[in-house]
Amino acid sequence: MIGSLRFRLIDLARGTHTVSLLATLRRNQYQSRQALAVSENQQLNSYFNDLRKTVPLFSQVARFEDLPVLDKRFINAHRDQLINASYQGKRVRKKTGGSTGEPLVYFTGIEAQSYLWAGLLLSWEAAGYRLGEKVAFLAGSSLFGTGYKQRLYYRLLNVTVMNAFDLSEQRLRDYAAQLGKGGFRLLYGYASAIHRMARLHLDAGQTLPNRLRGVVCTAETLTPAMRADIEQAFGVPCFSQYGCHDAGVSAFECEQRDGFHLISSRCHAEVLDDGRLVATDVTNRAMFMPRYDTGDLVQMSGRSCACGRGLPLIDKVIGRQNDIVTDPAGAVVHSELFTHMFREDGRIQAFQIVFDEQELRVNLHGAQLDQAALAGLEQQYRGRIEHSLRFPRLIFELNAPFVTLPNSKHRFVIRRSATATPATTP
Template identity: 60%
Template structure:
């Protein structure tokens, strides 16, 4: 294969855009803007140079890990460390925190693809890499720093509150809720995208696809200024990409991340795979294709060899774009459903993750639905039917505001519905009766 070194055309951000992002960095204590400039250059280094960079960072990480975490003090090599998962991290959170870290501690909580919450901590450097990697993926889709962006997402991509509203205003981002995907709401989203000059649409793959299908099925063609679309959080299938590009008439790209493991990867213009930012994480792919990754820049908390819960296949050949980053050919095992009622109203599955994630009584959950019934199975040692109906009243109110089912049931500590591959899925759609 012929590998080219053609790079996307360079541009000079406006002074206003630079001032906005510098203000964000100043308030948050991050260095996203400076790091983005460095990543733009490093992504085109040779595979050998990037590999050497990652190996040096891994050696430093393991040395610090052995020094600061007693349970790992006697590990002779990084490969001797056990594979960690959410259960391990939740059980050993205090031991995994770095006692030498004196910077700002940022608490994170995620539901993830198994419906089991994970609480962990990151540093400002981690946040800088998170946003710099995201901006780099947007730039591959045609975005230019400071341009208006439409988010179709839930609170894992966006948050509420006055501080967040100011932050997204500085980013020039407008959030549209993937937790409300009714026909009326999608018509409003389409109109806003057409009228407000957004240059990029970014959001959950299934939510963007649902919006695209709405446009295609209604024959709606909106006049817009989008340069590209970036989908995240789930696998973007060939059929989904085709529907999205048909609806909007611009290229659609995939972006993949697992923040607790330091994973950030994106498609370039060739769409031959996902370029993995190896400057941030050390990635291992086991024989069963499980992606195990370590965030090398998180100084606040150590989560070595973290099981992302995803299965991937790495590319054997480099991409034609000339980037030397490792290339994920395919993410094999990441797909969530949109929960849809019989009236066509829908919410993204992350709606439930964020609905339950701050409730310490709920340890795990599963949502099972068909055209008539929505059943929510909550697991927790302190949950039982005698005192939880009142407990769930607020959840019921929030759900019925977005979805209409003949029956909405809460059950407690009942066996989860399993799939043929025995992997737990926290959202399951039953076939029509």
């Protein structure tokens, strides 16, 4: 009751209806796939009809599937034309961090904001969270805001922010101590930051005392090795959550942890022939962004999950479209090449590929690695990389600081020209 009251106060302050919507999502997630599909189709038709009535740019488009696929550049250039002038509710200005190379400024409404939080809470509940329990955020600026209002919201949410901009060994130990005595029931944040905390303790032969029910990783790829390390260190199940809020995408792993359940009452999803996820937030009527190219590559599944949920299932989030490595001769490979190459090598706990026109750097991390081991790894993997890619310089390095994006996200593959004065973490 206290937890529900906390969120009702937030709803009252924001004008949202997260609590009632969460109750609806809890029920509807177990509807049949057919029933959910009928509901989604009705929402999409309503969205498309409103779009044609209020956006002259698309008034003559006969079918939804005839709409062009929109990217960030198009939306930024046509923002005023895409805003729904007939929308009477509160508009919330949003700006993406630009991790794909170009920030996006857009507006969203109360319904979409309600879905954002209700979807997040639903994903937490699959990890054992109960409404109002203490949550720790270990993340950067893409997951939490700043300012007086944000701090007040976090207090009502019962959330403690642990800033991932500082991941020094001492700070991570401080965070771990805070987790151990703070009564937290859920840890939520960047996969790389949580994994770094886990490895710090595992390498010291330690586990982390806590009262957590589960760990939920988001914003970055969670590899099987990372999940195993996190579960060993914290002693609780580790889940992955996938979202792209500008496109209305909210998907989560259930208790089976065998794919991501997509909340289809918010998002109409399409997968193009090249694997790109194109999504439409049908709950955002403040500004229309139909068929928005998320830049993410995914694999959808037609199978049913053993949990009984009827929500569409994403088998795998492969990565971002710009997780592509191109050498000077034009040869192209996806970052999955490196993930598959290194994932079975127990000596390699983490890696990063940084490249430009002149060189490709392979940064390998492992507590047991030394220069002699690095030489062996280079001998083992150099030929496999050069079979697919040719750079003037191919450099292997050991435990070098990772290059990160300004919002502290970790990327396995980074094109140096797109990093824009990156930060580094040891």
